[in-house]
């Protein structure tokens with residue numbers, strides 16, 4: 137196992153009817169900005185519960201953060217936060233709203249061009265406003281991590297930043313609030329969490345038994361419970377398990393002390409930026425081909441994945457690895473997420489555009505061992521057709 141430091145300061149408040157906790161968790165006297173998206177929080181009681189918990193406080197609100205949040209929209213909120221002197225933010229929604237709020241929190245206290253936060257992948261962030269999240273879509277893990285992905289609409293650049301200053305102070309996870317998710321977003325959330333685990337687990341053996349067994353348990357939970365959430369949307373325990381699973385998939389725990397890949401995500405971000413595909417859709421397209429092409433360097437872990445997660449008992453490592461990739465693709469498809477570029481009318485010409493974007497964003501040595509250069513990205517994408 138590699139050396140690591142693990143520090144996750146985000147407090148999690150989990151369960152039915154927990155949004156009222158905002159009242160006791162946010163210190164008196166704070167000027168609060170509630171940030172949300174296109175209005176889903178008004179259809180499932182989230183907005184009402186937040187406002188009632190904050191009764192008597194100074195509360196402002198900013199709506200309209202879009203899926204794949206844009207710099208352009210978020211900067212409007214930064215101006216309002218500054219103008220009103222807000223000193224505490226609440227992100228109410230899915231990963232996009234939480235990611236957007238992380239950027240707002242950092243940009244509000246940044247005295248240079250805020251795009252530099254993204255250009256430096258967050259390394260120039262020295263401080264940020266404190267914020268909490270009220271999660272309504274289990275998927276990204278943003279509620280308990282320090283990452284964020286922002287899109288500059290003008291240049292079609294979708295890029296991540298990371299800073300220990302943008303961990304949420306606390307996050308409220310009420311599974312009841314996920315009942316209103318449309319099936320497409322339920323499926324997206326399952327695929328996104330699945331691929332987060334894959335990016336940290338399907339690399340090379342690091343003799344990290346705890347991380348491996350955690351990752352395998354999380355993957356099995358998604359395989360078992362994911363389809364049930366689609367079949368029976370108001371099954372509380374299923375929703376609760378998926379919600380906690382998605383948080384645990386990307387809060388630093390399973391990634392500590394092991395190699396990490398993330399090439400599927402970086403290629404996927406370009407597909408979203410260019411073609412507007414949902415984040416999870418891009419992952420469902422790229423992951424199976426990425427694993428297939430890089431099977432030689434990932435063989436041992438892929439075979440372990442096959443034996444322990446997919447219960448493949450027969451054959452050699454090569455067979456088990458191949459089968460595990462096939463079953464993974466089948467799982468995504470069974471959730472209603474198509475896994476081929478051609479399913480979305482993207483052909484060879486699109487691949488050239490993605491590769492050009494990767495080049496311009498310096499995404500030229502991806503993967504846990506840097507083997508995914510532009511040529512390999514092209515080959516992966518060609519396998520996705």
Ligand code: NZQ
Nearest residue numbers: 173174175176203204230231232272273276278283316317
């Ligand atoms: O905008 P509203 O009206 O709230 O509607 C949203 C949105 O249209 C809707 N929704 C959310 N909760 C709902 C609901 N609809 C009904 N009932 C509910 N309870 O769902 C739509 C999608 O929301 P979004 O926040 O965009 O989805 P998701 O949580 O999948 O977030 C995706 C974003 O997170 C980034 C992605 O790149 C993408 O921009 N990621 C962030 C990561 C991180 N911070 O660690 C890691 C991920 O890999 C990912 O890259």
Ligand code: ZN
Nearest residue numbers: 276328332401
């Ligand atoms: Zn993701």
